[in-house]
Amino acid sequence: MNILPEITTKTIAFKLRAKAERMIKKKHPWVFEDSIVKQSIDGNAGDVAVIYDHKKNKFLACGLYDPFSPIKIKMLHFGKATKIDSFFFKSKIQKAFEKRAELLKTDTNSYRLIYGEADGMPSFIADVYNNVLVIKLYSAIWFPYLNDLLTVLVEITSCKTVVLRLSRNVAKLKNNFGLKDGQVIYGKLDNNVVEFMEHGIHFSANVIYGHKTGYFLDHRENRRRVGSLSKHKTVLDVFSYAGGFSVHALANGAKEVTSLDISSQALKVAEQNAKLNKFSGVHKTIAADAFKGLQELINQKNKFDIVIIDPPSFAKSAKEIERAKHSYERLANLGCKLVNDNGILVLASCSSRIVADDFFAICESSLQNNSIQYKILDTTLHDLDHPVILSFPEGAYLKCRYYQFN
Numbered sequence: 001m002n003i004l005p006e007i008t009t010k011t012i013a014f015k016l017r018a019k020a021e022r023m024i025k026k027k028h029p030w031v032f033e034d035s036i037v038k039q040s041i042d043g044n045a046g047d048v049a050v051i052y053d054h055k056k057n058k059f060l061a062c063g064l065y066d067p068f069s070p071i072k073i074k075m076l077h078f079g080k081a082t083k084i085d086s087f088f089f090k091s092k093i094q095k096a097f098e099k100r101a102e103l104l105k106t107d108t109n110s111y112r113l114i115y116g117e118a119d120g121m122p123s124f125i126a127d128v129y130n131n132v133l134v135i136k137l138y139s140a141i142w143f144p145y146l147n148d149l150l151t152v153l154v155e156i157t158s159c160k161t162v163v164l165r166l167s168r169n170v171a172k173l174k175n176n177f178g179l180k181d182g183q184v185i186y187g188k189l190d191n192n193v194v195e196f197m198e199h200g201i202h203f204s205a206n207v208i209y210g211h212k213t214g215y216f217l218d219h220r221e222n223r224r225r226v227g228s229l230s231k232h233k234t235v236l237d238v239f240s241y242a243g244g245f246s247v248h249a250l251a252n253g254a255k256e257v258t259s260l261d262i263s264s265q266a267l268k269v270a271e272q273n274a275k276l277n278k279f280s281g282v283h284k285t286i287a288a289d290a291f292k293g294l295q296e297l298i299n300q301k302n303k304f305d306i307v308i309i310d311p312p313s314f315a316k317s318a319k320e321i322e323r324a325k326h327s328y329e330r331l332a333n334l335g336c337k338l339v340n341d342n343g344i345l346v347l348a349s350c351s352s353r354i355v356a357d358d359f360f361a362i363c364e365s366s367l368q369n370n371s372i373q374y375k376i377l378d379t380t381l382h383d384l385d386h387p388v389i390l391s392f393p394e395g396a397y398l399k400c401r402y403y404q405f406n
């Protein structure tokens with residue numbers, strides 16, 4: 001199994017500014033560069049960073065050192081001193097697996113096993129698609145631990161194959177120990193496109209070239225919900241990607257589903273994914289920019305029973321927030337004109353910088369400006385395999401509301 005490099009690590013002692021120390025006591029998982037007042041020695045990515053109380057010199061917490069990020073320490077453990085070894089990680093992964101137990105009782109074999117900070121492993125994602133595990137690293141801190149983690153992850157998930165994906169930042173680092181984005185680090189991958197189940201619906205993801213790890217598992221419960229509302233209905237799925245919402249709607253008896261995305265390649269995949277299931281409705285696709293495509297549909301006087309708008313993150317940095325808010329407003333404004341009387345508009349946002357209350361307020365003021373009477377059917381956040389923990393509100397990014405028009 002050991003095709004992975006052996007990398008030795010050392011331990012570095014740190015002291016922090018009072019404010020950062022208070023955050024650590026509240027178990028916040030990040031320490032920024034400007035919070036550090038003392039560092040015992042220089043370090044490499046993945047060295048163990050131990051934080052000591054600046055007055056009493058007592059152990060407070062430990063994490064991994066990241067020289068390449070403004071977040072210099074990514075926390076693993078708070079409270080009593082502990083050894084960071086394979087037993088330590090095994091217990092974290094086991095705990096994470098147990099948290100997903102309810103989901104795994106359903107007809108679903110695709111799930112996020114490790115959701116970074118929320119599962120105590122910052123910048124580390126592990127998604128399972130049937131018997132393929134995809135590890136995505138957002139930081140080089142994990143390279144020294146990959147060997148140990150791989151053994152544990154395979155044991156717990158029983159996956160036959162493990163694929164490594166690297167974020168753009170990590171992929172472009174000078175020394176990645178010979179590891180590449182898309183590398184198969186365990187077992188054999190017969191096909192880049194892996195088939196899996198989501199609440200009884202067949203689906204597939206390209207684990208090598210697909211966005212993130214190949215698919216967006218976070219919306220699983222919303223897709224199930226949309227599916228359950230779709231029988232005999234016409235559905236418009238905007239920013240459809242590989243057809244998550246579209247396929248659930250078709251497989252649940254929708255009369256007609258239109259998938260709209262700027263990427264014609266994503267739409268092709270959406271068509272293929274639909275065909276993995278039995279359905280009798282019509283599947284149409286529109287390759288267009290959403291803003292233009294929606295306006296075009298309005299001009300043609302089209303209406304749908306259900307309209308889902310689930311765009312990519314619009315606010316990737318703080319300076320994009322205002323523009324992002326404006327884009328959400330425009331989408332709600334366009335989307336609501338395409339909903340039939342008594343139809344449903346589903347609006348989602350995955351921008352963590354725009355909090356749920358602000359997003360819903362934007363959507364609702366657009367509906368009010370269009371004189372639409374509506375009832376809120378439901379409000380949802382992440383599915384249970386993307387837990388949100390109190391000490392890390394930054395991990396809450398997904399919000400979605402169902403508006404039933406009167």
Ligand code: SAH
Binds near residue numbers: 263
């Ligand atoms: N709803 C999907 C996930 C959406 S991901 C699901 O449930 O799986 C975001 C998608 O938006 C990508 O497929 C991307 O191609 C598409 N996209 C990005 N910018 C766009 C634009 N301006 N117009 C239409 N689609 C766009």
